[in-house]
Amino acid sequence: MYNGNFDFDGGARLEKRAREIDSVLAALPFLGESGEIARLFEAMRYSLLGGGKRIRPVLLLEFCELFGGRTEDALPFACALEMIHTYSLIHDDLPCMDNDDLRRGRPTSHVVFGEAGATLAGDALLNGAYEVMLEAVVSAEDPRRMAKAAETIARAAGAYGMVGGQTLDMENETSSPDESRLRRTDALKTGALFYAACTAGAIVAGADERGVAAAAEYAEKMGLAFQIVDDVLDVTSSEAELGKTIGSDTASGKRTYVDFRGVDGCRALALELSERAAEAVGTIKGSEFLVWLARSLAQRVK
Ligand code: GRG
Secondary structure: OOOOOOOOOOHHHHHHHHHHHHHHHHOOHHHHOOOOOHHHHHHHHHHHOOOOOOHHHHHHHHHHHHOOOOHHHHHHHHHHHHHHHHHHHHHHHOOOOOOOOEEOOEEOHHHHHHHHHHHHHHHHHHHHHHHHHHHHHHOOOOHHHHHHHHHHHHHHHOOOOHHHHHHHHHHHOOOOOOHHHHHHHHHHHOHHHHHHHHHHHHHHHOOOHHHHHHHHHHHHHHHHHHHHHHHHHHHHOOHHHHOOOOOHHHHOOOOOHHHHHHHHHHHHHHHHHHHHHHHHHOOOOOOHHHHHHHHHHHOOOO
16 A cells, blocks of 8 residues: 655755766767767757756666666667757747747757757757667567667657647647646656656556556646646746746736746646655655655646
């Protein structure tokens, strides 16, 4: 029976995991390239190594560990997921999308490298992610399992996942979505990569169907909570605190959860969802950190 443990503090573990991911990303061989296309690699490094909470790769590593997998097997998929996430942020900030000029505390990629440079940096990060995953597949002891993890991430990133969600999100600017349309949008735009993180980690570890289903349930609830809090912070926080442009949803006329439930209602819903996420994994031995993470992300102020 899951009773919950409100005393656990996972801050140090989150920090350690995030720095572990930073150092593996920084050592990716192609990021060190120089020569004729040095500027492209500079743009890739600028966005990939320039901050970010690293939540998705941390989730992937943690779900792998939860189900008894090896961190070294999960790291390529964790890095690939962060590369895909970073590409999506670069493209989302472009003038043809949200046209934002601040991300991760610095000018956005297109402000520094121009629109073409930013588009290409995003393209190269996306393709680099597949390169990293396929290398892991071909050198794995159990290539089928690793291929399944790669397929999960690829599907979540594409038309059936994040890119599809971004498409709905762009359409929502010129329509008046109701809350259920907003949920469908966010389940894809934001939720899909959380789903990929949690389930790919479980798959790499060789979790059984029940384990993968628990990971999916956790991802669904905490992904939605994460997006709701993101909407709240967009109206309650500051650019200095978040390191990214805020208020652009309001400026572009986009409806968010805050329009439907208000700030307090959103905070309450995020907490409720984080408890559902905690319950999804709370009976599994070693899940304290994941329970703590769901709660702490739902209460985050940046
Ligand atoms: C352009 C294909 C394409 C997709 C873009 C990621 C995305 C989809 C849009 C960014 C805008 C946004 C509010 C997305 C919701 C998901 C989200 C909250 C992203 C920010 O993730 P964090 O907070 O960012 O984990 P860091 O910088 O910490 O990695």
